Amino acid sequence: MNQRIDELLEKYWEAESSLAEEQELKTLLLSAEGYADEKALFLGLSDFSNEEPSLQMPTKIIPIKSRNWMNWAASAAILIGSVWGWRVYEQKQAEQEAYMEVMQAFALIQTNLSKGQEQMTIMNDMKYLNTTNQLFGNPTNK
Amino acid sequence: MKSFFEVHIWPQRGRLYRLGYLWVRDRSLAEDMLQNVFEKSFVREDELRSHPNLMGWLVSSLKNEVLTHFRQTKKLDSLDGLEELKVEESISEDTKDSIQQVMNLVKGLPLRQQEIFHLREVEGLSYEEITEHLDISLDQVKVNLHRARKSIRERMLNQKLTK
Numbered sequence: 079m080n081q082r083i084d085e086l087l088e089k090y091w092e093a094e095s096s097l098a099e100e101q102e103l104k105t106l107l108l109s110a111e112g113y114a115d116e117k118a119l120f121l122g123l124s125d126f127s128n129e130e131p132s133l134q135m136p137t138k139i140i141p142i143k144s145r146n147w148m149n150w151a152a153s154a155a156i157l158i159g160s161v162w163g164w165r166v167y168e169q170k171q172a173e174q175e176a177y178m179e180v181m182q183a184f185a186l187i188q189t190n191l192s193k194g195q196e197q198m199t200i201m202n203d204m205k206y207l208n209t210t211n212q213l214f215g216n217p218t219n220k
Numbered sequence: 221m222k223s224f225f226e227v228h229i230w231p232q233r234g235r236l237y238r239l240g241y242l243w244v245r246d247r248s249l250a251e252d253m254l255q256n257v258f259e260k261s262f263v264r265e266d267e268l269r270s271h272p273n274l275m276g277w278l279v280s281s282l283k284n285e286v287l288t289h290f291r292q293t294k295k296l297d298s299l300d301g302l303e304e305l306k307v308e309e310s311i312s313e314d315t316k317d318s319i320q321q322v323m324n325l326v327k328g329l330p331l332r333q334q335e336i337f338h339l340r341e342v343e344g345l346s347y348e349e350i351t352e353h354l355d356i357s358l359d360q361v362k363v364n365l366h367r368a369r370k371s372i373r374e375r376m377l378n379q380k381l382t383k
Contacts, residue, residue: 091373093366097346115376122322127342129319131237131251135230136258 083110224269229261232275235343236282242338243286243331245323246312253285276355325372333368336361 086103089095095103104120107113233254240250260281261268271277311323326334332354339345339353350361 091369093362093369115380118321122318123341125316125318126322129238129241130234131254133251
């Protein structure tokens with residue numbers, strides 16, 4: 079058996095052995111005496127082949143695709159909204175101004191009406207005078 | 221229905237991890253690098269579906285991660301002489317003794333020799349499979365494996381003499 083191991087080892091070190099021969103060599107070494115270094119090497123290689131990563135399978139993160147049309151749509155919506163808002167504001171302002179003008183006109187009428195009423199007070203007093211003499215005096219009384 | 225990643229990429233995680241572990245000699249770092257490779261594979265999934273050599277792409281992508289790490293840690297200034305780069309990372313303490321012995325034996329070997337030796341000895345790949353993994357010729361595989369084994373044999377003999 080040792081002769082076969084030596085033969086296989088020689089081929090192994092010269093990199094002339096096949097995978098099957100390398101497997102045979104490892105199997106023979108398991109039951110052979112000696113060859114401590116070779117056994118240690120193959121044991122280390124075997125242990126290494128059992129190393130596994132402690133990773134969880136990652137889940138695919140779907141990249142957000144570029145959606146330029148959405149940006150454009152959002153911009154247009156903001157623009158339209160702004161224009162509409164501005165128009166409503168202007169309309170309200172115009173209404174407010176018209177209301178103020180009407181109120182001012184009413185105030186002017188009211189003022190003038192009050193003045194007229196004051197003027198009419200004198201006329202009102204005249205109703206208490208019953209005769210022409212009371213109005214203009216009697217020249218004979220002089 | 222299983223995804224492309226689940227069927228074609230995820231099953232390669234062990235092999236990729238061990239290769240990364242061999243280069244950087246640190247479990248956590250190797251896992252981080254593998255995660256980065258997986259993220260890249262998600263981004264380029266459409267391209268990878270029709271890739272003629274998916275495993276080659278994965279190994280190459282992992283190697284780029286390792287080289288970026290080496291550049292960041294000032295162990296590599298440029299990509300020149302990449303395959304002749306001698307990887308001499310210190311081995312993390314949580315590594316098994318038997319694996320440490322293997323890592324010590326391959327320590328200082330050029331990167332190309334290390335990866336070929338690893339793929340043959342640890343992953344049990346044929347020469348043809350190694351050529352596919354590393355996208356190199358059959359002759360390069362044979363020559364580098366021969367050199368790697370020769371160096372390792374010499375180191376083992378020297379160790380025996382010094383004991």
